[in-house]
Amino acid sequence: MSKTVDSPKTPQNENNLAASIVIFVIMMALFLGSIYSLSFLTLGNPWPMAVCLGLFASAFWIPQTVLGRSDSAGEH
Template sequence: MSKEATSAPIERENHLGTSIILFVIMMVLFLGAIFSLTFLTLDNVWPMAVCLILFALAFWIPQTVLGRSDSAGES
């Protein structure tokens, strides 16, 4: 093992406050998706469309927009 790999400090990507705010925003999107299902009927299918969009955003935003897409070459 190289000396750099064992003695390198752990780097934070963002602060705790930023992580908490992002978590709350994504949880609101997720819970909004679940809440939209309360309005779902056979006559009105728009709540399901809203649910799918909010659910997809709640998972897509953290994984792609907020994720580290440039870390593929790191080991």
Template sequence: MYSNGKNLAHSGQGRLAGNITAFVVFFIMFLGCLYSLSFWTLENAWIPGISCFVLVMLAFGIPQHILGMSDKHPAKTAEQQD
């Protein structure tokens, strides 16, 4: 894919092992969130509910907010938006 004469494809940058590792770690966190809901009862709802909420926020928040923009330089991204 090209934009303003620049190639925007990200294939072949050598990040496959790191991407697979991150996917596995955060997918396990998401599965842990679902597993914590199996302990949900009417008498005991706070601990499974809070643990599910924390795990799902970590499983989705870390990849989107921390890992998603970690390779971007602020000056370069500002230039690309213009």
């Protein structure tokens, strides 16, 4: 039996460099905004912590689920 060897294929949904930089800048702004919101945190005002958790969760969740996983990891 002959074995067929699949040649590596370039992912069709991989972002180009400019799109990756724009996505990175937006997600970093969300992350830094979440850290900045903690400067307003007091014992009497819990809303800055809620904003922090929301911004951090969205900065983590958006690239993972909405934009999709990177296909450049080399998994077969």
